[in-house]
Amino acid sequence: MEIQKNYPLKNLNTFGLDAKAQLFANVKSExxxxxxLTDENFKDLPKFILGGGSNILLKSDFEGLVIxxxxxxxxxxxxxxxxxxxxxxxxxxxxxxxxFSVGRNLGGIExxxxxxxxxxxxxxxxxxxxxxxxxxxxxxxEGFYSGNGKKEVFEKxxxxxxxxxxxxxxxxxxxxxxxxxxxxxxxxxxxKLDYGTIRQEIDKLExxxxxxxxxxxxxxxxxxxxxxxxxxxxxxxxxxxxxEVTQEQFNNLKTKYPEIVGYPIxxxxxxxxxxxxxxxxxxxxKKIGKVGSHLKQALVLVNYGDANGTDILNLAKDIxxxxxxxxxxxxxxxxxxx
Numbered sequence: 001m002e003i004q005k006n007y008p009l010k011n012l013n014t015f016g017l018d019a020k021a022q023l024f025a026n027v028k029s030e031x032x033x034x035x036x037l038t039d040e041n042f043k044d045l046p047k048f049i050l051g052g053g054s055n056i057l058l059k060s061d062f063e064g065l066v067i068x069x070x071x072x073x074x075x076x077x078x079x080x081x082x083x084x085x086x087x088x089x090x091x092x093x094x095x096x097x098x099x100f101s102v103g104r105n106l107g108g109i110e111x112x113x114x115x116x117x118x119x120x121x122x123x124x125x126x127x128x129x130x131x132x133x134x135x136x137x138x139x140x141x142e143g144f145y146s147g148n149g150k151k152e153v154f155e156k157x158x159x160x161x162x163x164x165x166x167x168x169x170x171x172x173x174x175x176x177x178x179x180x181x182x183x184x185x186x187x188x189x190x191x192k193l194d195y196g197t198i199r200q201e202i203d204k205l206e207x208x209x210x211x212x213x214x215x216x217x218x219x220x221x222x223x224x225x226x227x228x229x230x231x232x233x234x235x236x237x238x239x240x241x242x243x244e245v246t247q248e249q250f251n252n253l254k255t256k257y258p259e260i261v262g263y264p265i266x267x268x269x270x271x272x273x274x275x276x277x278x279x280x281x282x283x284x285x286k287k288i289g290k291v292g293s294h295l296k297q298a299l300v301l302v303n304y305g306d307a308n309g310t311d312i313l314n315l316a317k318d319i320x321x322x323x324x325x326x327x328x329x330x331x332x333x334x335x336x337x338x
Contacts, residue, residue, distance in 0.1 A: 001025060001026070001027065001028075001032045001035070001036065002025070002026075003023055003024070003025050004023070004024045004025075005022070005023060005024075006020050006021070006022065007020060007021045007023070007024030007066070008020055009021055009024075009050075009053075009058060009062070009066065012050060012053045012068065013053035013054075013056055013057075013058055013236075014052075014053055014054045014116060014230035014234065014235060014236050014237075015056075015057060015058070015230075015234045015235060015236050015303050015307075015309075015312065016230070016234035016303055017057070017058045017234070017303065017307070017308060017309055017312075018306075018308070019058040019060060019061050019062065019309070020061045020062070021048075021061070021062045021064075021065070021066035022061070022062060022063050022064055022065070023042070023045070023064065023065045023066065024065070024066045024068065025065065025066070025067050025068065026068045026070055027067055027068065027069055027070060027071065028070045028071060028072070028091070029071060030071065030144070030151075030179050033067070033069075033071075033144055033149075033177060033179060034144060034149045034151070036067065037144055037145075037146055037147075037148070037149035037177070038148070038149040042065050045064045045065045046062075046063065046064030046065070046174075047064055047065045047066075047067060047146050047174055048062055048064065048065070048066050048067070048174060048338060049067050049069060049120075049146070049174060049177050049178075050066050050067065050068045050069065051068075051069055051090070051091075051117055051118035051120050051121035052093065052094075052116060052117040052118040052121060053117075054116035054117040054121070054230070054236060054237060055116075055117060055121060055125060055236055055237065055334070055335050055336060056236065056335060056336045056337075056338055057236060057309050057312060057313070057335050057336070057337045057338065058309050058338050059309035059310065059313070059337060059338060060308075060309060062338065067177065069090045069091050069118065069120050069177065069178070069179070070091035071089040071090050071091040071092075071120075071179050071180070072089045072091055072092060073087070073088065073089035073092065073180075074086065074087070074088045074089070074092055074096070074097055074100050075087055077182070081187070082186065082187050082188060083184050083185060083186055083187060084104075084106060084184070084185055084187065085139060085182055085183070085184050086100070086101065086106075086182065086183050086184075086185060087180055087181070087182050088100075088119045088180065088181050088182075088183070089119065089120075089179070089180055090118060090119050090120025090121075090143075090178045090179050090180060090181065091118055091119070091120065092118060092119045093117075093118060093119075094112070094115055094116070094117050094118060094119055094121075094122055094127070095113060095114055095115065095116075097109070097119055097183075098110065098112060098113050098114075098216060099216075101185055101212070102211075102212045102213045102215075102216045103213070105187070105211055105212055105213070106185035106186065106187065106189070106212065107185060107186045107187075107188075107189020107190075107191065107212045108132070108136060108137035108183065108184075108185040108186050108189060109132065109134070109137060109183065109185065110132075110189075110191075110212040110213075110215040110216040110219065111129055111130040111131055111132035111192055111195070111198075111215065111219055112127060112128070112129055112130075112132055112134065112219075113215075113216040113217075113219040113220050113223070114219065114220045114223045114224070115127050115129060115237075116230065116237060119181050120178040120179070120181065121178075122134045122181065123135075123138060123141055123159060123161075123166055123168065123178065123181060124166055124168040124169050124178070125164050125165075125166070125169065125334075126161045126162065126163070126164055126165055126166050127164075128163075128164070129219070129223075130192065130195045130196055130198060130219060130222075131192040131194070131195035132192060133161070134183070135156070135159075135161040137183045137184055137185055138156050138159070138161070138181070138182075138183060139155075139156060139182045139183060139184045140153055140154060140155050140156065140182045141153070141154050141159075141178050141180065141181045141182065142154075142178070142179050142180045143176050143177050143178040143179045143180075144176070144177050144179065145175060145176055145177075146174065146175055146176065146177055147175065152176070154167075163241065163244070164241055164334050169336070173336075189212060191210060191212065191215055192215075193210070193215070196222065197222060198215070198218055198219070198222070201218040201221060201222060202214065202215070202218055205218075225296075226296050226297050227294075227296070227297055227300060228294055228296070228297075228300060228302060233302050233303070233304065234302060234303030234304075234305075234307070235294065235300050235301065235302045235303065236301075236335050237300060237334075237335075238274075238297075238299040238300060238334050239299060239300060239301040239316060239333060239334060239335055240274050240278075240299055240316075240319075240320075240331040240332065240333060240334055241274065241331070241332045241333070241334045242271050242272060242273060242274045242299075243271070243272050243274055243277075243329050243330065243331055243332065244265065244269045244270070244271050244272070245262075245269065245270055245272060245329060246268065246269060246270070247264075247268045247269065247270055249270075249329075250262050250270040250272070253272075253327060253329075257280070257327075259276075260272070260273075260276065260277075261273035261276045272329065274298075274299050274331060275297055275298040275299040276298075277323050277326075277327055277329060277331070278293060278298035278299065278319055278323060278331075279298040280326070281319070281322040281323055281326055282322075283298055283319050283322070284298035285298075287304065288315060288318075289307070289311065290303065290304050290305055290306055290307035290311055291303055291304060291307045291311045291312050291315045292304060292315070293315075293319065301315060301316060301319075309337075313337070316333065319331070
């Protein structure tokens with residue numbers, strides 16, 4: 001395994017930001033990873049674990065060791081009458097895992113189709129879309145502590161999953177390297193079709209029986225109609241989380257802004273549509289210099305070319321300030337700022 005110096009990261013982050021890694025290693029197996037983590041030459045260096053680069057913002061060059069996780073493999077390791085347990089390497093593309101599953105009519109992650117990034121990054125973020133989250137099917141994961149190379153297995157209850165959050169994004173951020181993820185998928189799934197425009201698109205198929213592959217196809221169509229392709233324009237998907245407020249706060253906002261969009265969730269809270277808030281502050285489609293808010297989805301900040309991390313962060317701050325000033329709601333970043 002080669003350790004490269006001053007390695008360019010522009011093609012390894014979907015914002016397309018021009019940053020470099022002081023040292024860079026592309027890891028393709030658990031054995032390579034453990035050797036790297038126990039190497040005395042790198043013991044005291046800051047480390048950043050890189051997956052697909054789809055949910056990060058690089059503020060500047062990284063002074064330390066960037067470890068790109070490219071561990072492959074997708075396999076069924078257990079099978080029962082009603083479910084299967086799938087093991088996937090952290091370096092696999094998430095959508096490839098979805099395709100593996102829906103191709104076998106296994107349900108549980110079809111609504112997460114076309115989410116960019118790798119399998120290893122998915123539990124870190126507790127990725128979710130259209131009524132599903134990875135925590136719904138998650139069983140366990142394997143990985144190594146970056147400080148000593150010790151292998152550990154985390155069961156679901158240990159991961160502290162929350163809304164776009166987990167223990168690996170907070171307490172264990174850059175302290176634990178995920179190498180494989182295990183999901184339990186259903187042979188007889190209950191499809192979730194009542195979120196957003198899924199039902200409308202499903203009805204257009206005019207089918208008596210809907211399979212998970214149909215749902216996946218519809219989700220892909222919806223996402224492609226709303227979200228920019230990072231290969232065409234630099235972005236990291238939704239930059240902000242959809243904020244949560246109390247029912248009382250929502251009622252007050254609803255009185256003042258009858259068109260405000262919100263979805264009831266647990267603990268008598270309401271999840272607001274962050275894109276609606278940003279759009280109603282005038283940011284949707286607005287371009288400032290080399291950056292802007294996307295014209296089809298205001299939650300997505302884009303790099304129109306040669307922007308740097310500071311440019312994007314300044315735009316994000318202006319958007320947050322204006323949303324707070326108008327609605328008294330504070331937006332929180334969904335992406336990881338490095």
